Amino acid sequence: MRSNLKPEKTIREGRLYDLTEQEKKAILVGVHFSSAAKLECSEQLDELESLCETYGLVTILKMPCPLREYNAGLYLGKGKVEEIGRLVEQLQCDIVIFDNEISPQQQRNLEKAFQCTVIDRTELILGVFAQRARTSEAKLQIELASVRYQVPRLRRLWTHLSRQRTGGSGGGYLKGEGEKQIEIDRRLLKNQVESIQKEIEQVARHRETQRRERERTGIPTFAIIGYTNVGKSTLMNALTDADVFVEDKLFATLDTTTRKFVLSNKQSILLIDTVGFIRKIPHMLVAAFKSTLEEAVQADILIHLVDASSPRASLQIEATLEILKELGASSRPIVTVLNKADQCQDSVAMASLLEKNPKSIAISALQRTGFDALLDRMMHEIAALRKTVRLRVPQSHYADLSDVLREGKVFSREYEENDILLEVEIPKSLERKIAHYLIGEQ
Numbered sequence: 001m002r003s004n005l006k007p008e009k010t011i012r013e014g015r016l017y018d019l020t021e022q023e024k025k026a027i028l029v030g031v032h033f034s035s036a037a038k039l040e041c042s043e044q045l046d047e048l049e050s051l052c053e054t055y056g057l058v059t060i061l062k063m064p065c066p067l068r069e070y071n072a073g074l075y076l077g078k079g080k081v082e083e084i085g086r087l088v089e090q091l092q093c094d095i096v097i098f099d100n101e102i103s104p105q106q107q108r109n110l111e112k113a114f115q116c117t118v119i120d121r122t123e124l125i126l127g128v129f130a131q132r133a134r135t136s137e138a139k140l141q142i143e144l145a146s147v148r149y150q151v152p153r154l155r156r157l158w159t160h161l162s163r164q165r166t167g168g169s170g171g172g173y174l175k176g177e178g179e180k181q182i183e184i185d186r187r188l189l190k191n192q193v194e195s196i197q198k199e200i201e202q203v204a205r206h207r208e209t210q211r212r213e214r215e216r217t218g219i220p221t222f223a224i225i226g227y228t229n230v231g232k233s234t235l236m237n238a239l240t241d242a243d244v245f246v247e248d249k250l251f252a253t254l255d256t257t258t259r260k261f262v263l264s265n266k267q268s269i270l271l272i273d274t275v276g277f278i279r280k281i282p283h284m285l286v287a288a289f290k291s292t293l294e295e296a297v298q299a300d301i302l303i304h305l306v307d308a309s310s311p312r313a314s315l316q317i318e319a320t321l322e323i324l325k326e327l328g329a330s331s332r333p334i335v336t337v338l339n340k341a342d343q344c345q346d347s348v349a350m351a352s353l354l355e356k357n358p359k360s361i362a363i364s365a366l367q368r369t370g371f372d373a374l375l376d377r378m379m380h381e382i383a384a385l386r387k388t389v390r391l392r393v394p395q396s397h398y399a400d401l402s403d404v405l406r407e408g409k410v411f412s413r414e415y416e417e418n419d420i421l422l423e424v425e426i427p428k429s430l431e432r433k434i435a436h437y438l439i440g441e442q
């Protein structure tokens with residue numbers, strides 16, 4: 001077995017087990033249940049290849065395999081497993097990556113059959129995140145996700161160690177040592193999960209305070225969300241001086257960045273750059289990044305950025321909307337923005353995207369075109385966030401409304417005995433503050 005699985009080497013360190021520099025050739029395997037689904041399977045393998053490239057693995061072969069019957073032990077049919085085993089040998093590959101999720105048991109059996117490391121898409125995504133996490137919060141989040149991922153797989157890591165120790169000469173360890181170790185390790189991991197969770201909660205509390213603070217000021221917030229690598233950070237940089245890291249690889253951004261921006265009508269807004277989404281995002285990642293993602297989806301308005309030049313644009317839109325639904329954010333106002341218009345060779349594809357997504361706006365974040373239409377639309381969306389209300393406020397309470405008056409636009413002010421009558425346009429986010437004084441609205 002060429003791979004060297006050691007319990008102390010985990011994805012947490014940003015490397016998939018112990019692959020050395022020369023050992024990084026990968027075979028990618030996807031399955032489809034009908035010949036009609038083969039094209040989609042191949043497209044998904046292209047995305048898996050991008051993930052591999054981001055991680056630093058070289059894809060040698062992509063294999064869309066027809067699957068007639070699910071094999072509980074090996075996932076694929078026996079003949080296919082033998083074929084892949086031979087290819088691993090011939091092509092001197094070090095790792096086989098499955099686009100679909102495989103069970104820890106299947107993983108073990110396949111490693112035995114292929115005589116090399118076998119992982120699935122989830123583990124690769126976790127590896128990519130681990131490698132690219134920069135801030136302490138992102139590091140904590142990925143640590144939590146990978147520890148959760150490791151728990152059911154402990155046996156695999158320890159079986160190897162156990163075999164190694166008992167097999168050699170000079171006594172070694174007793175049979176079953178690995179089993180006992182699994183129990184100890186499971187407990188250790190459980191403690192680890194709890195302590196990381198506590199730290200994350202603390203960060204999340206801080207984030208929540210910041211969010212409340214923003215809500216208090218009533219400045220409208222826009223979150224730029226969308227599939228990974230569509231140009232979210234490029235747009236953020238083009239509109240503000242955020243200087244966010246941009247790269248033509250997946251998951252360049254793992255943290256949210258917020259910047260103030262002033263629209264041409266002098267309206268201040270906050271713009272948030274967010275971590276990108278991906279199809280079949282591992283659940284433990286969504287759970288671990290919940291506080292980061294929540295901050296994004298709780299923005300007043302979502303700018304859903306799409307890479308219109310990608311042949312997979314429609315699938316990516318679907319995947320993004322699906323994740324928004326999971327996060328409970330699909331009812332937020334969404335502005336669909338078709339980016340990379342400069343790179344769209346296929347005008348028919350662009351026209352079809354515009355047709356399928358009515359009211360969407362085409363831009364190039366890189367060449368800064370289409371921005372006027374985008375900014376106009378943003379102003380329009382803000383207007384829809386505001387409403388005009390009539391209030392009766394006792395003079396002694398007038399100071400309570402300082403936020404409302406600062407963020408609102410007062411149309412009329414009349415004095416009546418002890419009260420002040422106001423007609424004022426306010427952000428809907430401040431509605432709670434005026435509820436007590438409301439006498440009418442438009």
Ligand SMILES: Nc1nc2c(ncn2[C@@H]2O[C@H](COP(=O)(O)OP(=O)(O)OP(=O)(O)O)[C@@H](O)[C@H]2O)c(=O)[nH]1
Binds near residue numbers: 230275365366
């Ligand atoms: N041609 C073209 N390329 C663009 C445009 N916008 C962004 N890009 C390129 O797309 C790649 C990804 O850009 P990012 O801004 O990092 O994308 P992102 O959505 O923030 O990606 P993640 O943070 O990884 O999710 C970079 O190579 C950008 O230069 C555009 O309008 N046209």
Ligand SMILES: [Mg+2]
Binds near residue numbers: 232233274
């Ligand atoms: Mg980014």
